[in-house]
Amino acid sequence: MVTEVRVMVLRAPGTNCDRELAHAFEIAGGKPRITHMNELIGGSQTLSDYHILGLPGGFSYGDDLGAGKVQANEMRLRLFEQLAAFIDRGGLIIGICNGFQVLIKTGILPGPARQELPHVTLTNNDSGRFECRWVKLSSTPGNRCVWTEGIEQLEAPVAHGEGKLVAAPSTLCRLRAVFYYADNNWRPTAEYPANPNGSVGNIAALTDDTGRVFALMPHPERFVRASQHPGWTRRNIEEPGAGLRIFQNGVDAARRS
Amino acid sequence: MIYRIEVMPAPGLPDRRGAALLKDIADLNLSGVNSARVVEVYWLKGNIDRAAAETIAREALTDPVTETFRIDEPGEKTTAGRAVLVAHNPGVTDPVEETILKAAADLGIALEAARTGRLYLLGGSFSRPTLDLVTNRLLLNPIVQHAVNEQSVIFGENPAYHFQLRQIDLPDGDAALCDVGKLFCLSPDEVRAAAEYYAKAGRKPTDVELETLAQSWSEHCVHKTFKARYDFDGQVIDNLLKTTIARATNQLDKDWCLSVFVDNSGVIDFDGENAVCFKVETHNHPSAVEPYGGAATGLGGVIRDVLGTGLAARPIFNTDVFCFGEPDMADEELPPGTLHPRRVFKGVRSGVADYGNRMGIPTVNGAVLFDNRYTGNPLVFCGTAGIMPAWAARPGRQSPGDLIVLMGGRTGRDGIHGVTFSSEELSDKSNEQSFSSVQIGNPIVEKRMTEAILKARDERLFTRITDVGGGGLSSAVGEMGESTGAKVYLDRVPLKYSGLSYAEIWISESQERMVLAVPPQNFDRLLEICRGEGVEATAIGEFTSDKKLKLYYDENLVCDLDMEFLHGGRPQLELRASYKAAAFPEPTFPCPARLDDDLLRLLSRWNTCAKEWVIRQYDHEVQGGSVLKPLVGHNSDGPGDAAVIRPVLDSGRGVIVACGINPAYSEIDTYRMAASAIDEAVRNTVAAGGSLGRLALLDNFCWGSVKDEQSLGALVRAAQACADLSLAYGTPFISGKDSLNNQFRVGDRVVSIPHTLLVSAIGIMPDAERAVTMDFKGEGNLIYLVGETKAELGGSAYYAAHGFIGNSAPAVAPAPAKASYQRLSAATARGLARACHDLSEGGLGVALAEMAFAGGLGARINLSRVPQPGDIIRDDYLLFSESNSRLLVEVAPADRADFELIMESSAFGLIGEVTSSPRLKVQGLNGSLVIDQPLTELKNAWQRPLKW
Structure with missing residues (x-):
C-alpha cells in the first residue's frame, strides 16, 4: 500500500494546463510536482520516483509542426525506455488534450508502446476551428480503464483545434475507447457540436491494454468544483465537480498498486 | 545543401x-x-x-x-x-x-x-x-x-555592419532646424529644446541621441497631449490628465489601490496576500496593415505589461475589444490602400486567439463594434490582468551596480519606429511606409520567458523589471535608469541576424523581451533558471549613479545624455480646445403600430448580434478558474454581462471584469459618451453580481485627429466626464492609455474614427459564487426594470436604423444610479436576483429578448409599468431608449417583498413575468400587443449575421 502517491505533471515549453492539473491531483489526495521536460531529459528527475505521470494540455513547442508532435518525438526518441519501464512496472499515465496528442504521437496510445510511427492520430476538427465548449461524455461499457471506474457519464469542456481521432480501419477495431461524445440523451453522436471535432467512432478518450494509460480531449481538471460548470446558476450542481472523480480514481489505483 | x-x-x-x-x-x-x-x-x-x-x-x-x-x-x-x-x-x-x-x-x-x-x-x-x-x-x-519566383532568395545573406558614428548637424536657422526635427519626429518646440541643450554642451548630437529623445518624448511614451496645457474656450487647464482622471483617483484615495498610474499596469489588493493588476492597450495602426501580426503582438505586448508590473505578475485573463468597418461593405466602397473589414476582422481575431490560447490565458470578456469609419483605421484593444504576491505589487527599485539584463527573444529590425508610426495618421501609403514597423510575435518564447521570470521573482533574484515595448530598449532602459543612470553596451545585445546599426538595436521593437535589474551576485542563478526554461538572458550593461544615459558600441561612446534632460527637458505642449453643441435633425417618423420588425432588425445589427463565432475560438476556461463564462444560459449561448474568475484555485474569492463603450454617442457629445461608457462598465459589473465596493476602472482613449480645436474640446469633455463619474461612483481609474490621430487619409479626403473611449472595470468579489447570469431561470418569476427610462434616443441603434442621429444622447444621473446599484448589489448578495441583465444598445427590447432566448423561456411585459418621468407616450421610445443606469432583474415570487424592500427608494417597476410559453409578448401603452414573437425567431435574428 502506497501512502504518498507521487504525480509528475510534465510540462514542455508551451504547456499551459499544468497548474490546474496539479491542483486537481492535489485535491484528489495525490502529491503532484510540476516537472519540466528538460529536468527529465537532463536526469535530475526520473519517472521511477513517481506513481503517476500527467501530461497536461497546452501547445507544446507551439504545436508548430502539428499538435503535440515535437514533444512526442522528444519523448519517443529520448525517453522511450524510461516510459516503457514506467508502464511495465505498473505506472499510471493520464494525458489531457495536448497530452492526449502527445501520447498518440509517441505511440504509447493505443499501445502497446513501440518505437515506431503510429497508425492513429488526432487531427484538425471537422469545423476547421479551435473551439472551446462543454461536451457530454458517455463511457463505453466494460472498458476496464482504472481512471474511469464508476463513471458512466461526465460533462467537461473541450478547447482544441486538433481533436479529431483518425485511424486506419484495421487499427480502429482494436482501439479501446473509454468515452464517446454524447448527445442530450447521453447517446454517442456524430452531430456537431455535441461531437465537437468529428472524431471517428465519436471517440473522445482512449485507454491501452493495461487500462492504466488513459487520455482524453476534454478537460476534467476544469471541472473539480461545481461553479466551473456552465449550468451552476440555473440548477444545483453537486460538489465536487464530477471531473475530480477521474483524479481520485487514478490516485486510488496508484495507492492500491 | x-x-x-x-x-x-x-x-x-x-x-x-x-x-x-x-x-x-x-x-x-x-x-x-x-x-x-x-x-x-x-x-x-x-x-x-x-x-x-x-x-x-x-x-x-x-x-x-x-x-x-x-x-x-x-x-x-x-x-x-x-x-x-x-x-x-x-x-x-x-x-x-x-x-x-x-x-x-x-x-x-x-x-x-x-x-x-x-x-x-x-x-x-x-x-x-x-x-x-x-x-x-x-x-x-x-x-x-x-x-516566391525564380529570383527569390529563401536564405538571404544579411550584410555585415561596420560601425560608424553618425552625428547630426543642428542648423542655426529655425526652419532648417525644424526640418531636421521632422526627420526624427521631433516637434519644432522639441527640436529647439534639443538644440539649446547641445549648444550648451558645445557638441553635436548623435543619431541615437535624437532617436532616444524622439522615442521618449513621443505621444506613445509620454502622452503629451493629455499632459498639455489647454486653453479650453478661455479656461486654462494645466495638464489635462492631472486635473481630471488622476485628480479623481487621488481624491478618492482608496486604500485597496496599491499602485496607480506609475507602473505598467494598475494594481489593486485581492485578498491581503495577493494583488491583482490590469492593463488594456491598443494596437491599431499595426493591425490596420497586418491584422494577424498586429493584433497578436498587441496582445503579446499587454501581457508583458502585466509581467512587467511591480516585481512581475502571472497573467490570469485577457480581454479584447475590436472596432471594424462593417463586414458586408461593398468592394467598391473600400478606400484604396485599405484591407476589407472582413479580412481585418478575421485576421485580428485569429491573431489574438492564437497568441492568447498559446499563452494559456483565458480570454473572458470583450466586445466587437462596427462602423464604416473604422475601415481604414480599425481599433484593437487587448487587455490582460495578472496576480502577484502582495510584496511584489509595487514597482521595484534598482541600485547602482545592478546589471541590466535583457531576457527573452532576440533583437531584429522588426518594429523600428513603431511608436512614431502609431502616433501618426494612416494613409493609403501606409502599407508601403510601415514595412519595418510591424512586429511578428512568437507566443511560445513569451510563455518560456513568463515561467522563468515568475520563478526568478519567487527567488527574489531581481530588483526591478519592465517590458520592452514601444520605443524598444530606448524607452525601457531610459525610463528605468531615470533615478540612477545607466550604461549599455549595445554590441552585447543578442541579434536575430547581423547588419543592425547601434541605433537600430537601441530602438528596435522586437517582441518577447523584458529588461530586469539584477544584483550581480544573483545573475548566475538567474541564468540557471533561464537555461532550464530555454530562455536567453544577457547582461547588456549596468545601472550607474551618475544620472546619465551612456551607450557604447564596441567601446565607442555613442550616446551621453543627462537623464534630467531626457525626462524633464520636453517642453509642455500648448493647445487650444473648443466645444460647440451638436445640432442634428431630430427624427420625424411616427411610432410604428407594431415593433416586431424593429426588434428583429435591432437584434441583427452588427453591433448587437451574437459574437459566439469570436468567443468560442478563444479558450475561456484555461487555468481552471472560470465561474461566469462569456456565454451563458441554458444552451451556453447568451451574452453574459461580465466574466468572473477565481484566480486562486483553492479560494472562493473572485475577480469580476466588464467593459463599456459607446462611440455612437460621441458625435453628439463626448461628455455623455464617456459617462455612458463608465456607467455601462459599472452596470455590467453590478448585473453579474459585483458591487461598487472594490471596483476600479481603466480608460482607453482612441481619438481621431487631435490637431483641431473641436476634437481637442471633445477630448477635454470626455476626460472631465471620466473624473466626474469616477468621483461620483467612488470607482478610481487605476491605469489608462491613449491612441490619438486615428484617421485615414485617401488623397485629400480624411476619414476620422468616431472618438472612442473604452472603459474596463475590474472588481473583487468576496464570494465568486454570488455571481448572477442574465438568462431567465423560471416560469412565473417576476421581471423588474430598475432605473428610469427617458426619451434618450440620440445616437441610439433605433434612430440609426431609421436613418437619424438626433441630439438626445443618454446622460447619467450619478446619484440615483449609484444608490440603485448599491441596493441591487445588496439584493444579489442575498441571492434575490435569479437573473440580471444590463440595458444598453437596443434598450429594453433587446435586453428582454436576450434574457428570454438565453434562458429558453418567454416573457409577458407591459410597457405602461416602465418607470419613466411621465412624458414618454411612444411605445418605441420606451422599448428602444438607451437611457443609462437601467437593469432588468428576475425575482422569484417568494422573494418579492424582500426585493422590493431593498429597492424601495430607487426607481423600479414590476413590468411583467417569465412564461413557459416560448414567446416574447410586449403590451403597449394602449393595451394592444406591440411585439409577439417566438424565441426562435428572435434568436435566429440575433445569431444569423455572424454565423461564419
Missing part, C-alpha cells in the same frame, strides 16, 4: 485549408476558381544528405496517418489553374524555424537554418487579374510575405 519539402493531405483525405480558402474566394464574388489545395512547404539548410532530409520530413514534419510528403519535386500544377508559393520576406522572423531546428536535433540531425512557406494550388479557369486579387486579398500580406 538546401532541401525543399512539401507536406500535403494524404490521398483521399480532405484538405480543410483548401476548402476554407475556396469559401473565402467565393466570399470575394470571384468566379472561375473551382478547386483549391494548400501544401505546407519547408526549406531545410544544412550539411545533410537526402536521407537525413527525408528522416526529418517523415518523422517531424508529416503526420503519418493524415499527410504525405515529397522532397524537391516542383509543386504540382493543376491542369487549368495556377500555383502561388508564399514565403516570409527576408528579415521577417519565421517563428517555426526554431521548432524545426529543435525537432531535427531530437532526430540527431543538425540543421543550419529552416524556413516555412505555403503553396496554393488553384484549379479552374480564371484570369490573371482574378489570380492577383486572390493572391493579394487572401494569400499574402506584402508587409511580411511575398510570392
